Amino acid sequence: MMGMYGFPVIGGGWLYGVPAAVVVVLAAVLLMRLLSRRPHSGHHPAVDRNAGSSTAIQILEERYARGEIRAEEYQERLKTLGSP
Template sequence: MWGWDHMNGYGGWGFGWIFMILFWVLIIVAILAVVRWLSGGVAGGSGDKSALRILEERYARGEIGEDEFRRKKKDLSS
């Protein structure tokens, strides 16, 4: 009576479930993107560095000397 052609021949389990999963994944990703955008952007960007981290990078590149590094580090910690 029903034969092979009934509901794509798989009892209704064609490729529709793949599209449903993709749909929900896209919805979740969109929600996470909006939450991240509202909370101030992407973490780890150049605007997210702490002052101490920038100071350490400048010292490592040789832009400032050891005395200046220690003095500024002390200012930041107090």
């Protein structure tokens, strides 16, 4: 018996269809997971939002130490956070 496009079908065509469908579904799930990841803008540790201003000052100090902000910006933000 001849199937689509002249290829013979040997009574078990569904045997190839089920694994192929599983592969397509898994590929779609993996693709969605890859696309839904948020891009990382560098290596920053997780921040506890409830830790208060001491954590904010520590983050500010780390950014200044890495050279991400200038001395003027560091001083300005330090004043804003209420540190002497």
